[in-house]
Amino acid sequence: MSRLAVEAIGLRKVFVDPKRGKVEALCGLDLDCRAGEIYGMLGPNGAGKTTTLRVLATLLAPTSGTARIDGVDVAADPLEVRRRIGFLSGTTGLYPRLTPRETLAYFGKLHGIEAGELEARIGALLDRFGMREYADARCESLSTGQRQKVSIARAVLHDPPVLILDEPTTGLDVLASSAMIEFIESRRAAGTCVLFSTHVLSEAERLCDRIGVIFRGRLLAAGTLPELSELTGKRWLADVFLELVRRGGAAPEPEGVGVS
Amino acid sequence: MSRSPGARAFRVVLAAELLLLLRDRRALLLAVVLPTVLYPLVFLGQRWLETASRRAMETRTVVVACDVDALAARERLLELLRAEAPIDVRAVDASGLAPEDAGSAASIAERAEVARLAQGPDGVVLVAHATAGDPPVGLRLYFDGTNDVALQARHRVERALDLFQAEQRAARATALVGSDPARGLDVLPVDVADPSDAAGALLGRILPFLAVIVVLSGGSYAALSVFAGEREAGTLETLLVQPAPAAALVAAKFGAVLLTGLLTLFLNGASILLCLQRGLGALPGAGGASVTGLVFEAQRLFLGAFVFLPAAVLLCALLCLVCGRARTFREGQYTLLPLMLVCLVPSALASQDLEFDWLLASVPLAGPALALRDTLRGSLQAPVAIWMFVASSAWAGAALAQLARSLGTERLVQSESGQEEMAQRSVQSRYALRWAWVAVFLVYVLGGTLQAWNLPWGLFMTLWMLLLPLALLSARGTARRAKETVAQALQLVPPRFAHALAAICLAPAFATLAKIVFAWQRVVLPLPSRVAHGELLEGLANVPLAAQILLLAISPAVCEELFFRGALLSGLRRDLGALTCIAWEAVIFGAAHSSIYRFVPTGILGMVLTAITLRTRSLLPAVLLHATYNTMLLLDLERPTLVALALPGILLFAFVKPASRG
Numbered sequence: 001m002s003r004l005a006v007e008a009i010g011l012r013k014v015f016v017d018p019k020r021g022k023v024e025a026l027c028g029l030d031l032d033c034r035a036g037e038i039y040g041m042l043g044p045n046g047a048g049k050t051t052t053l054r055v056l057a058t059l060l061a062p063t064s065g066t067a068r069i070d071g072v073d074v075a076a077d078p079l080e081v082r083r084r085i086g087f088l089s090g091t092t093g094l095y096p097r098l099t100p101r102e103t104l105a106y107f108g109k110l111h112g113i114e115a116g117e118l119e120a121r122i123g124a125l126l127d128r129f130g131m132r133e134y135a136d137a138r139c140e141s142l143s144t145g146q147r148q149k150v151s152i153a154r155a156v157l158h159d160p161p162v163l164i165l166d167e168p169t170t171g172l173d174v175l176a177s178s179a180m181i182e183f184i185e186s187r188r189a190a191g192t193c194v195l196f197s198t199h200v201l202s203e204a205e206r207l208c209d210r211i212g213v214i215f216r217g218r219l220l221a222a223g224t225l226p227e228l229s230e231l232t233g234k235r236w237l238a239d240v241f242l243e244l245v246r247r248g249g250a251a252p253e254p255e256g257v258g259v260s
Numbered sequence: 261m262s263r264s265p266g267a268r269a270f271r272v273v274l275a276a277e278l279l280l281l282l283r284d285r286r287a288l289l290l291a292v293v294l295p296t297v298l299y300p301l302v303f304l305g306q307r308w309l310e311t312a313s314r315r316a317m318e319t320r321t322v323v324v325a326c327d328v329d330a331l332a333a334r335e336r337l338l339e340l341l342r343a344e345a346p347i348d349v350r351a352v353d354a355s356g357l358a359p360e361d362a363g364s365a366a367s368i369a370e371r372a373e374v375a376r377l378a379q380g381p382d383g384v385v386l387v388a389h390a391t392a393g394d395p396p397v398g399l400r401l402y403f404d405g406t407n408d409v410a411l412q413a414r415h416r417v418e419r420a421l422d423l424f425q426a427e428q429r430a431a432r433a434t435a436l437v438g439s440d441p442a443r444g445l446d447v448l449p450v451d452v453a454d455p456s457d458a459a460g461a462l463l464g465r466i467l468p469f470l471a472v473i474v475v476l477s478g479g480s481y482a483a484l485s486v487f488a489g490e491r492e493a494g495t496l497e498t499l500l501v502q503p504a505p506a507a508a509l510v511a512a513k514f515g516a517v518l519l520t521g522l523l524t525l526f527l528n529g530a531s532i533l534l535c536l537q538r539g540l541g542a543l544p545g546a547g548g549a550s551v552t553g554l555v556f557e558a559q560r561l562f563l564g565a566f567v568f569l570p571a572a573v574l575l576c577a578l579l580c581l582v583c584g585r586a587r588t589f590r591e592g593q594y595t596l597l598p599l600m601l602v603c604l605v606p607s608a609l610a611s612q613d614l615e616f617d618w619l620l621a622s623v624p625l626a627g628p629a630l631a632l633r634d635t636l637r638g639s640l641q642a643p644v645a646i647w648m649f650v651a652s653s654a655w656a657g658a659a660l661a662q663l664a665r666s667l668g669t670e671r672l673v674q675s676e677s678g679q680e681e682m683a684q685r686s687v688q689s690r691y692a693l694r695w696a697w698v699a700v701f702l703v704y705v706l707g708g709t710l711q712a713w714n715l716p717w718g719l720f721m722t723l724w725m726l727l728l729p730l731a732l733l734s735a736r737g738t739a740r741r742a743k744e745t746v747a748q749a750l751q752l753v754p755p756r757f758a759h760a761l762a763a764i765c766l767a768p769a770f771a772t773l774a775k776i777v778f779a780w781q782r783v784v785l786p787l788p789s790r791v792a793h794g795e796l797l798e799g800l801a802n803v804p805l806a807a808q809i810l811l812l813a814i815s816p817a818v819c820e821e822l823f824f825r826g827a828l829l830s831g832l833r834r835d836l837g838a839l840t841c842i843a844w845e846a847v848i849f850g851a852a853h854s855s856i857y858r859f860v861p862t863g864i865l866g867m868v869l870t871a872i873t874l875r876t877r878s879l880l881p882a883v884l885l886h887a888t889y890n891t892m893l894l895l896d897l898e899r900p901t902l903v904a905l906a907l908p909g910i911l912l913f914a915f916v917k918p919a920s921r922g
Contacts, residue, residue, distance in 0.1 A: 058501065082501050091494050094494075097283040098279070107502060112503070
C-alpha cells in the first residue's frame with residue numbers, strides 16, 4: 001500500500017460568528033488519502049466539505065485535532081504544507097489584467113522556482129493544455145474554458161504531491177467540466193493524491209477510487225463504491241448516500257440539503 | 261535558497277501589484293495623467309479668463325460727466341482725467357443734484373438724475389460745488405456700486421483725483437512755507453522677507469491640505485484595487501495558499517498603495533510647483549493680490565516631503581485598513597468617503613494661523629501638516645518637529661500593526677465565504693444610508709430656507725413636517741423588508757426603568773463635556789462672532805420660555821431620535837457591526853447639523869446616543885438623554901457637581917441587561 005498523502009485525525013473547527021454565535025463546522029472529522037489515489041468528499045451544502053479542505057490547505061486553523069499533508073503538520077509548518085499542495089476551487093478567479101503566461105510566472109516565483117526552470121515548466125504546461133495561442137492575451141479576454149485551463153495549470157505548476165480541489169466543476173459548462181474530469185483522472189497515473197469535494201454524485205461515481213460521505217461536520221463512512229454498497233446494502237450511490245445520512249442520526253432536512 | 265520566503269514574496273507581490281495598477285487605465289488617469297495635466301490647464305485657464313476680463317474692462321471707454329466749474333484749477337483736473345484714458349469726459353450741468361444731504365441714501369430722483377447725466381448706468385458724475393466754509397469747494401462722485409463698469413470709472417477718476425490732490429496740496433504748501441513740508445515723508449513699503457520664505461509661506465497655506473487630498477485620492481484607488489479588487493476577482497484564496505507569509509503579502513500590498521500615493525503626491529507637487537515657478541499660476545497672497553513667479557528652495561521642499569512622510573504612511577495604512585475589510589469594490593468606495601472627510605479636518609489646520617506646538621504636533625495628520633507648512637515657511641522648530649516625527653511615526657506604526665492583525669488569513673477567508681450573503685444583507689444599511697443623505701440634504705436646503713424665513717416656525721416645520729415624515733417613510737421600507745411593524749423597526753418599545761434613569765443621569769456630564777469640547781474647538785477652529793453670540797437664541801428672544809424648551813429641547817430630541825437612532829440605525833444595525841453603526845451615525849448626525857462648528861460636538865453626541873440605543877434596544881433612553889441635555893444647555897443648567905451622576909448612569913447601562921424581545 002502506498003504512503004499516506006493526507007491524514008486528518010479528530011478535526012474540529014468552531015467559528016465565532018458575531019451574528020449567529022458559535023458555529024461548529026467540523027466535529028471530530030477523520031480522513032486519510034494515499035498517494036496516487038482520487039478521493040471524493042461527498043456531502044450536502046453546509047456539511048463541512050469546504051471547511052475541511054480549507055483546514056487542509058492551511059487557510060483555516062483547526063480548533064483541535066491534527067492534519068498532515070505529505071507528513072507535514074498543517075498547524076506546525078503551514079508554509080511547507082503550501083509548497084506541497086495545489087489548491088483550486090470552483091470560485092477561483094484570475095487577475096484580469098495579467099496574461100496566462102504572466103499568471104503562471106507570478107505563482108511560480110511565489111513558489112521560488114528558479115527562472116530557467118520556471119520558463120521550461122510554463123512552456124510545457126502551455127503545450128500540455130493547448131494554451132499557446134492565447135498565452136499572451138489578458139485573462140479578462142479569455143473564455144470560461146480557457147480560464148479554467150489557466151487555473152489548473154497554475155495549481156499544478158509546482159508539481160505538488162497533493163491536489164485539493166473544492167467543487168472544481170461548479171459553474172462550468174459540460175465541455176469545461178469534462179475537461180476538468182479528464183485532468184483529475186490524468187493525475188492518478190502521475191502518482192498525485194487528488195482530494196476533491198463535490199455534491200455531484202455522477203462525478204464521484206466515475207472518478208473516485210474511494211468516497212467519503214460527510215454530513216454535519218462528521219465523516220459518516222469512507223471506502224470504495226462496492227465497499228459502501230456492501231455496508232449499506234444499496235446499489236446506487238444516491239441510495240448509499242441517503243442511507244448513510246439516515247443512519248448518521250438524522251434524516252436529511254427538507255431544505256438546503258438536497259443532493260443535486 | 262538564500263532569500264527568505266517572506267522577502268521573496270514581498271518583492272514578487274509588490275512587482276505584480278504595481279504591474280496590475282500600471283495596466284489599470286483608471287488608476288493611471290487618477291494618479292498620473294490628471295495631476296500632470298490638471299494644474300497647468302487650471303492655471304492657464306484661470307489666467308486667460310482673468311487677463312481677458314481685465315483687458316476688456318481696461319480698454320472700455322467710460323463716461324465721466326463733470327460739473328467742476330466751481331473749482332479754480334478745473335483745467336488741470338480735466339487734463340489729468342483725460343490722461344486716464346480711455347475716459348469720455350463731458351461737461352454737464354449738475355445743478356439738479358442737491359449737495360445738502362451728505363451721507364443719506366440716494367433718492368430715486370437723484371438716481372435718475374445721475375443716470376441721465378452719465379447717459380446710462382455705466383457712467384459716473386463728478387460734481388464740484390461751492391460750500392459755505394473752508395475749503396470753499398466740495399467734490400462729490402456719483403456712481404452705481406452694483407455696476408462693474410461704473411466701478412471701473414470710479415477707480416480711474418479716483419486715480420486722477422489722487423494725483424490732482426497731491427499736486428494741489430504741494431502747490432499750496434509751497435506757496436505758504438516756500439517748500440513742501442511733506443516731501444520725504446512718503447511711505448514706500450519694503451518687504452524684507454526672504455523671497456523663498458515668502459513663497460514658502462504662501463505655499464504652506466495650501467500645500468498640506470492639498471497633499472492629504474492627493475495622497476488620499478491616489479492611494480484610495482490603489483487600495484481598492486489591491487484589496488477589494490483581489491477579492492472581487494476571486495484570486496485572494498489562491499494567493500493565500502501560496503508559500504508566502506500573510507504578513508509579507510499585506511506588506512507588499514501596502515507598499516504598492518504607498519508607492520502609488522507617493523507617486524501621485526510627487527507628480528501633483530511637481531506640477532503645481534512648476535506652474536507657480538514659471539508664473540503660469542498664481543497664489544492668493546496677503547491682501548488678496550495674486551503673487552506670481554514664486555521662488556522655491558529645493559532643500560525646503562525635500563525636507564517638507566520628509567516631514568510629511570509619516571502622514572502619507574498613516575493615510576495609506578488607513579486606506580488599506582478600510583479597503584482590506586471591504587468585500588467588494590463598491591463597499592470599499594462606500595466606506596472610503598467618511599474616512600476622507602475625517603482625514604481632511606486635521607490637515608485643514610495648516611491653513612489656520614495656529615502655532616505648531618507640542619500638543620498639535622502629537623495629533624495625527626495635523627502634526628505633519630503644520631510641520632510641512634512651517635518647513636516651507638522656513639520657520640520649523642527642530643525639537644517640536646522631531647517630536648512630531650516620533651508621534652506621527654507611532655500613529656502610522658499603530659495603523660500598520662492593526663492592518664497586519666486585521667488581515668489575518670482566517671478572517672479574510674471567512675468573510676470571503678460570506679460574501680454573497682453579506683451583499684444581500686447590506687441592502688438594509690444601504691437603503692437607510694440613502695435616506696439619511698437625502699435627509700441631510702433636505703434639512704440643509706429646505707430647513708435652512710424655512711428658518712431664514714421665520715426661525716420659530718421654520719424650526720417647527722423642519723423637525724415635525726420634514727424630519728419626522730422622512731423618519732417614518734424610511735422606517736416603513738426597512739420594516740417591510742424585515743417583516744416588522746414600523747414601531748418595531750423604530751424600536752419604540754418601553755425601556756427598562758433603570759435605563760431611562762441612567763439616560764437622565766448622563767445628561768449633566770454631556771452638557772459639561774459639550775462646553776469643554778466647544779472651548780477646545782475654539783482654540784483650533786475660531787468661531788465667527790455671529791455663531792459665538794448665539795444668533796439662534798436672538799431669533800427666539802420674543803418666544804416664551806416654555807415654547808423655547810418645546811422648540812429647542814423637546815422637538816429636536818423626539819424628531820431627530822426618531823430619524824437617526826430610529827429609522828437610520830434600524831437599517832444600519834441589521835447589516836453592520838456596532839462600531840461601524842456608531843461611526844456612521846456620528847458622521848451623518850454631525851453632517852445633518854450643517855455647520856462645521858457643530859460637527860464635532862454633535863458627532864460625539866450622535867455616537868453616545870447610538871451606543872445607548874444599541875445597548876438598551878429601545879429608542880426612549882436616547883430621546884430622554886437628548887431632551888435633558890438640550891434643556892440643560894438651553895437654560896444654562898450645567899453644573900460640574902452634577903457630572904458625578906454619570907457614574908451611576910454608566911453602571912446602570914453596563915449592568916442592567918436590556919429586556920429581551922419576543
